[in-house]
Each structure stands twice: as structure tokens, then as C-alpha cells.
Amino acid sequence: MKLLALCDRYIQEDVMLAGLSSLTKEGIELHVRTWQHPSLEALQHDNLRIEQHGPDAVTLPDDVYHDIEQFDVLVVHFAPVTAAILQRAQRLKMIGILRGGMENVDRQAAQTHGITLLNTPGRNAQAVAEFTLGLLLTETRNIARAHAAMKQGTWLKDFPNRSSIRELAELTVGIAGFGNIGRRLAHYLQAIGSTVLVYDDYTDEIPAPFQAVDRHTLLTKSDVITLHLRLSEHTHHFIGASELALMKPSSILINTARSGLIDEAALIHSLQTNEIQGAALDVFDAEPLPPQHPFLALPNVTLTSHLAGSTADAFINSPKQLAEMLRSRWQEC
Numbered sequence: 001m002k003l004l005a006l007c008d009r010y011i012q013e014d015v016m017l018a019g020l021s022s023l024t025k026e027g028i029e030l031h032v033r034t035w036q037h038p039s040l041e042a043l044q045h046d047n048l049r050i051e052q053h054g055p056d057a058v059t060l061p062d063d064v065y066h067d068i069e070q071f072d073v074l075v076v077h078f079a080p081v082t083a084a085i086l087q088r089a090q091r092l093k094m095i096g097i098l099r100g101g102m103e104n105v106d107r108q109a110a111q112t113h114g115i116t117l118l119n120t121p122g123r124n125a126q127a128v129a130e131f132t133l134g135l136l137l138t139e140t141r142n143i144a145r146a147h148a149a150m151k152q153g154t155w156l157k158d159f160p161n162r163s164s165i166r167e168l169a170e171l172t173v174g175i176a177g178f179g180n181i182g183r184r185l186a187h188y189l190q191a192i193g194s195t196v197l198v199y200d201d202y203t204d205e206i207p208a209p210f211q212a213v214d215r216h217t218l219l220t221k222s223d224v225i226t227l228h229l230r231l232s233e234h235t236h237h238f239i240g241a242s243e244l245a246l247m248k249p250s251s252i253l254i255n256t257a258r259s260g261l262i263d264e265a266a267l268i269h270s271l272q273t274n275e276i277q278g279a280a281l282d283v284f285d286a287e288p289l290p291p292q293h294p295f296l297a298l299p300n301v302t303l304t305s306h307l308a309g310s311t312a313d314a315f316i317n318s319p320k321q322l323a324e325m326l327r328s329r330w331q332e333c
Contacts, residue, residue: 001027002091005075006064007034009043011098011315019319020075026327031071033064035079041288044306047078048287051103051231051258055080068092075322076104083109094118096326098318100180101230118325123318124309125180131308132181132226132256133188135280136173139252139302140224141165160300161277164250166223169193174213174222176238177229177257178203185226186210197222201234219246224254231258241266244275252278256308259283268294271301282308 003023007016013032020030037043049057058080068074068089074081077098083106086092092115095105100121110117138144142159149156159165171194175182178200186196196210199218206212218225225247229235239253240263247253253276255262264285270276272294280302281295287306295301 001072002029002031002070003073003075004068004071005030005032005319006077006079007032008077008079009037009040010310011077011319015316016075016319019316019321020323023323023326026330028073035060035064043078044287047104050078050080051101052260055082055104055106073326075319077318078104081105081110086110086113086115089113089115094326094329096120096322098322099123116329118322118329120318120321120325122180123321124311124314125184127311127314128181128228128256128308129184129188131282131304132185132228132254135254135256135282135302135304136168136224136226136252139254139278139280140168140171144302145299160274161250164277171195171223172197172221174199174218174225176200176218176225176227178206179228179230181257182228185228216246219243220248222251223248224252226254227257227261229257229261231260236260237263237266239263239267241269244270247276249274249276251276252280254280256282259285259287268298271298274300278302280304282306 005016005020007013013034016032024030046058060079065085068085069091071089072091073094073096074092075096075098081095081104086106086109094116095110097105097117097119100119100123102117102119105117107117145159146156169192173189173194174197175186176199178198182198186198189196190209197213197218198206198210199213199215227238229238238261244266253267267279271279278300282304283306289295295303
């Protein structure tokens with residue numbers, strides 16, 4: 001059995017081999033190639049296009065899949081897998097995806113060809129949950145703003161939220177999406193003493209002391225709302241103008257999931273008019289942000305460059321996790 005693994009600038013060849021090499025004991029022949037990019041920013045740009053428009057949005061060099069007909073298993077991270085590729089891959093039985101999202105694979109075509117898809121949804125859950133907690137602290141306590149001012153020689157004490165800064169134990173935090181990330185974050189917040197509200201249409205298993213709430217309650221009762229939903233037609237613009245109008249004037253919105261969960265134009269207007277107090281964002285409709293983007297001029301938003309899931313541990317763990325999943329599914333294929 002032959003396996004083709006496609007690396008990139010995040011999951012490089014040494015990490016891929018370290019994670020998958022145990023499969024050679026099962027008689028698997030490993031072939032590793034790299035989807036080349038001049039920079040991480042270039043890869044992130046391609047990945048955003050794929051997330052927003054599907055696997056056909058980016059064309060890979062011909063040599064990446066030139067002999068795809070020979071392989072039984074394909075492992076990818078961000079590399080797109082189109083219907084045209086799957087049409088050629090007559091031997092392919094499984095595709096392993098080294099992340100939670102599967103936007104880079106034509107799932108309908110995979111189903112048509114009887115190809116099993118395996119993803120690793122929990123591989124960066126701890127990384128994203130920790131980062132989200134960091135953004136919450138950064139925005140509520142003005143950490144980034146104070147740092148930037150100090151770097152410019154200013155001893156700044158007068159912040160937009162100066163009269164309403166509160167400790168995390170006194171906040172009600174609403175979590176939208178109670179998957180791997182949302183659950184971890186809820187436990188972190190519980191340890192700190194925050195009250196945690198949870199909205200999730202897809203599970204009834206919300207353990208105490210977390211409180212399951214409907215969407216309206218999440219919006220109206222939360223001091224902080226953090227988004228951890230899968231992007232779909234149902235969740236697209238989960239937060240728009242009408243939702244922002246329901247939120248507390250003192251509330252903060254955090255997004256480390258998908259940019260499409262928020263109507264950016266509506267959020268910009270809400271921040272400009274102080275309809276809500278602030279926001280902390282790690283994902284955007286355009287990445288990198290254009291130099292004149294309105295977010296960059298706002299004093300009440302913390303911005304980071306799509307970093308939440310990017311830890312060495314997350315990248316190292318995903319090939320190892322996938323190897324175990326592949327090993328357990330051999331017999332089914």
C-alpha cells in the first residue's frame with residue numbers, strides 16, 4: 001500500500017515523517033512531497049481562498065499530483081484535492097486531512113468515488129482555546145494597547161474602556177459552539193471563576209456548571225461572546241447588525257474561528273459608533289488585512305494575524321493523530 005503525504009510551510013517534511021513513519025511497520029510505503037510557497041503569508045493567502053471558495057480556487061503545480069494514480073492513501077494539510085484529481089486517483093481509498101476543516105477537499109467527489117475522509121478536529125483545540133483566553137485578557141485589560149503606546153514612548157492610562165474594566169471572575173462569557181475548542185475554553189473560564197453560557201444547536205450535552213442558552217440569551221446576557229462554530233450556510237454571518245444591536249453596550253466580541261461568522265461591515269460600524277465596547281479578531285475576510293482597512297484605525301479592537309492554532313505542538317500532533325486513525329481504518333478499506 002502506498003501513501004502520498006503533502007507538506008507545506010506549516011507542517012514540513014521532518015514533522016510529517018515523524019508523525020507518519022510508524023505506518024511503515026504496517027507495510028505502508030511513504031512518499032512525501034511539499035506544496036511550495038515563498039512565505040507563510042503566501043500559503044495563508046491560498047488557504048483563505050480555498051476556505052472561502054473551495055478546492056478549485058487554487059491550482060497546484062502539475063508535479064504534485066503527477067502520479068496520483070499509484071497511491072492508495074493521500075494525506076494533506078492545506079493542499080487542495082479537486083474532483084479532477086480524484087477522477088484520476090483510481091486506487092485511492094482514504095484521504096487524511098491534518099486539520100479540522102475539510103474545505104480543501106471536494107467531499108462530494110470523494111463520496112462519489114467511495115473514498116473515506118478522515119480529519120483531525122481536535123489537533124489544535126488547546127492552542128486555539130489558550131489563544132482565545134489570551135485575546136479575552138488582552139482586549140479587556142488593554143494589554144496590546146498599553147504595549148503599543150509604551151513602544152512609542154507614551155505612558156498610557158486613558159483607554160476607551162477605562163471606566164468599565166472588570167476581572168474575568170465577574171464576567172459572563174458566552175461561547176457559541178461547544179466542540180473541542182469551546183469545551184476546553186469553558187473549563188479554563190470555569191477555573192478562573194467566570195460564568196459560562198453555551199449556545200450550540202448540535203448538542204444537548206452541556207454539563208453543569210455551564211448553562212445551555214438560546215441565541216437571544218447568549219447575545220443579551222453575555223459580557224463577552226466568543227465564536228467557535230463551524231462555518232456553514234446556517235452559521236454564515238452568525239453575528240450581523242441585528243445581533244450586534246442585541247449585545248450589551250459594554251460587551252466584547254471574539255473570533256478565532258472563521259471570518260465568515262461575522263458580518264465585518266456591521267462589526268466595523270458597531271465599533272465605530274461604540275454600539276459594543278470592543279472586539280478581538282484573529283481571522284478576516286481579507287488576509288493579510290489591506291493597509292487602509294477600517295479595523296486598523298479603530299482604538300477598540302485587538303487584531304492578530306491568524307495565529308490561534310499555530311503552535312509547534314499542534315502541527316506535531318496532527319500527523320501522529322492521523323496515523324492512529326489510518327491504522328484503525330485499514331480493514332474497512
